Every structure is written in C-alpha cells, then in structure tokens.
Amino acid sequence: MRYKRLPFDWMPATLDWIPDDLPHPPLCAAANRKLDGLTPRVVPAVYFPNDGLIRNESTTIAYLLDERHADRLAVPRDPAVAFCSHLLEDMADEWLVKIAFLYRWGHEEDAAFKSRIVTGEFLGGYYSRAVLDKAAKHFASRQQSRMRLVGATAENAAMIMMSFDRLLKAMDRLSDNATFIFGASPTLADFGFYGQLQSLAADPTPWASMRGAAPGVFPYLQLLEDSSGIETQELSLLDIGAATADLLRIVVDIYLPYLRANERALAGNEPSFAFEVDGLRYVQEPFKYHAKCYRVLREKFSALNPGARSQVEAVLGSTEFLLS
Numbered sequence: 001m002r003y004k005r006l007p008f009d010w011m012p013a014t015l016d017w018i019p020d021d022l023p024h025p026p027l028c029a030a031a032n033r034k035l036d037g038l039t040p041r042v043v044p045a046v047y048f049p050n051d052g053l054i055r056n057e058s059t060t061i062a063y064l065l066d067e068r069h070a071d072r073l074a075v076p077r078d079p080a081v082a083f084c085s086h087l088l089e090d091m092a093d094e095w096l097v098k099i100a101f102l103y104r105w106g107h108e109e110d111a112a113f114k115s116r117i118v119t120g121e122f123l124g125g126y127y128s129r130a131v132l133d134k135a136a137k138h139f140a141s142r143q144q145s146r147m148r149l150v151g152a153t154a155e156n157a158a159m160i161m162m163s164f165d166r167l168l169k170a171m172d173r174l175s176d177n178a179t180f181i182f183g184a185s186p187t188l189a190d191f192g193f194y195g196q197l198q199s200l201a202a203d204p205t206p207w208a209s210m211r212g213a214a215p216g217v218f219p220y221l222q223l224l225e226d227s228s229g230i231e232t233q234e235l236s237l238l239d240i241g242a243a244t245a246d247l248l249r250i251v252v253d254i255y256l257p258y259l260r261a262n263e264r265a266l267a268g269n270e271p272s273f274a275f276e277v278d279g280l281r282y283v284q285e286p287f288k289y290h291a292k293c294y295r296v297l298r299e300k301f302s303a304l305n306p307g308a309r310s311q312v313e314a315v316l317g318s319t320e321f322l323l324s
C-alpha cells in the first residue's frame with residue numbers, strides 16, 4: 001500500500017484468537033464486523049470503503065489493488081518477470097511460512113516473546129499484565145497446535161532449514177546486482193518475501209541467524225518497509241543477477257516438487273505425502289489451498305507468449321513441474 005501510495009487504516013482483527021473471557025477491544029470489534037462472512041477466515045484482509053468490497057489472500061489483494069490503482073504496479077508489465085515474480089511470491093507466502101512457524105512456535109523463547117507482541121496488538125491497550133500473559137499463553141499454544149498442519153515439525157526441520165539457508169545466501173547477495181529481486185523497483189515477489197523475512201527478523205532465534213548469515217537482508221527489508229519514494233522501473237528477466245537466479249532455483253528444487261506431491265496426494269485421497277530433496281525428507285498431510293496455488297502457477301505458465309516462455313525456461317532451467 002505504501003509503495004502504491006494508497007492511504008489506509010490499519011485495524012487489528014482478532015478473528016477467534018482471544019478467548020471469550022478476555023476483553024475484546026472496540027477497534028478489533030469494528031474490524032471483526034467487517035470480516036463477518038469472509039472465507040477463508042484468514043488475515044490480512046482489505047476493506048475497500050468506496051464499494052464495501054472485502055478481500056483476503058495477499059496474492060488476490062495485490063492483483064486487485066493493481067487493477068484498481070494501475071499507476072505503480074506491483075505485478076510488472078513484462079510477462080516473463082510477472083510470472084517469475086508470482087512464482088517467488090507464492091513460495092514466500094506458502095513455503096516460507098513453514099520457516100517462520102518452525103522458529104516462532106518451535107522455540108520457547110521465540111514463542112514467549114512474539115505471542116506477547118501479537119496478542120498485545122489484538123488486545124489494543126488498557127489491559128493488565130495478567131490479561132496479556134493469559135492471552136499470550138493461549139495464543140502460543142493455539143499456534144503450536146497448528147504446527148503439524150503447516151508441516152513445521154521436527155521431522156521436516158532439516159529440509160525447512162536447508163531452504164532457509166539457501167534463501168538467506170541468495171538474499172544476502174541481492175545487492176551485488178540490484179536493489180530489489182528484479183532490479184531497481186520492487187515487485188510482488190519482494191512484498192511476499194518482505195512479509196515473511198520481516199517477521200523472521202523480529203523473532204529472537206531467526207534474527208540471530210540472519211544477522212550472522214545474511215546481514216545484507218536487513219537494508220533490503222528497511223528499504224521495502226516504505227518504498228513510496230522509489231520510482232517504478234521497467235524490468236526484464238534478461239537483467240537479473242545470480243542471486244535472483246538462485247532464488248528461482250529454490251522454487252524449482254523445493255517448492256514445485258512440494259506442490260506436485262501435495263496435489264498427487266489430494267488426487268489419490270492419500271492421508272499424507274512425502275518428497276525428498278538432497279536426501280532430506282518432508283512429510284505432511286495434503287493441503288487443499290496449495291493445490292489451487294499449483295494450478296494457478298501452471299495456468300499462468302501455459303498462458304505465456306513464446307518469447308516470455310523461453311526467457312522463463314532459460315532462468316528456471318527445468319520447467320518440468322510447470323507443465324500440466
């Protein structure tokens with residue numbers, strides 16, 4: 001929203017995260033009324049006051065904002081860049097959340113630290129320390145009970161951490177060639193990474209790893225926090241550097257195999273699925289929404305014109321997982 005120079009109000013929403021016996025502040029109650037009837041019950045959600053439309057799913061919101069406010073596009077005009085930007089944003093939204101979950105809810109120190117911040121925002125001030133402690137504990141254990149659903153388990157930790165290491169190495173080198181992933185102005189991919197990396201950079205354990213392994217990520221996040229002063233540039237896949245190519249290789253090596261294994265398990269009505277990368281194994285219950293993500297990616301790939309498609313093929317190396 002800041003990049004697009006759109007004014008907005010930020011309203012914390014509780015959904016069902018605060019138990020009934022704790023106070024629900026008026027600000028959250030107002031936001032919750034607007035969220036009434038919204039499916040799936042997930043945030044962020046954007047309410048458009050002019051026509052009362054409400055939408056969630058960050059990817060859908062980004063496309064909708066570009067449709068309604070077309071002067072500073074998050075989805076680049078160049079179709080090859082737009083496709084790769086979508087691919088990276090999808091991985092950021094759907095795979096990087098596993099890294100964030102594993103750290104935040106898998107380490108007691110992180111869980112205690114962050115649950116107070118998150119619930120403090122929901123409670124909206126004027127709460128006693130006892131109320132905050134109770135709400136924070138409730139929220140942390142609720143999130144911990146969902147770790148398996150997300151795949152953030154001890155069994156999957158080695159693969160998740162390997163993907164984080166690769167991601168940090170690539171992100172740390174981004175400024176060798178460009179300011180943002182595809183060049184001098186940010187795209188949907190940057191906003192997707194920003195969401196996850198900013199949260200990792202504010203949790204004690206991943207913050208320490210990031211500081212050691214990828215100090216270059218911090219100025220990148222700082223720039224993205226408010227990119228309203230950055231001019232939008234035309235971007236081309238022909239100009240990307242090694243760091244961006246490495247990020248795209250993570251999609252090819254880990255995220256697309258994950259999406260395909262998930263889709264096959266859903267189609268076969270399997271109770272769980274597994275896949276391996278570099279001898280590391282990952283197991284999870286199938287997740288319906290990720291089958292939709294995979295379908296959208298393949299549709300977008302097949303809709304590319306021949307020129308854009310060959311540029312995408314050249315950077316991805318293998319497009320086997322994108323063919324229907």
Ligand SMILES: N[C@@H](CCC(=O)N[C@@H](CS)C(=O)NCC(=O)O)C(=O)O
Nearest residue numbers: 015041042043044056057058059093
């Ligand atoms: N793919 C969605 C994911 C949204 C999502 O999972 N949001 C979480 C909070 S970060 C949520 O609302 N979870 C609902 C719950 O835990 O009940 C997006 O990118 O917007």
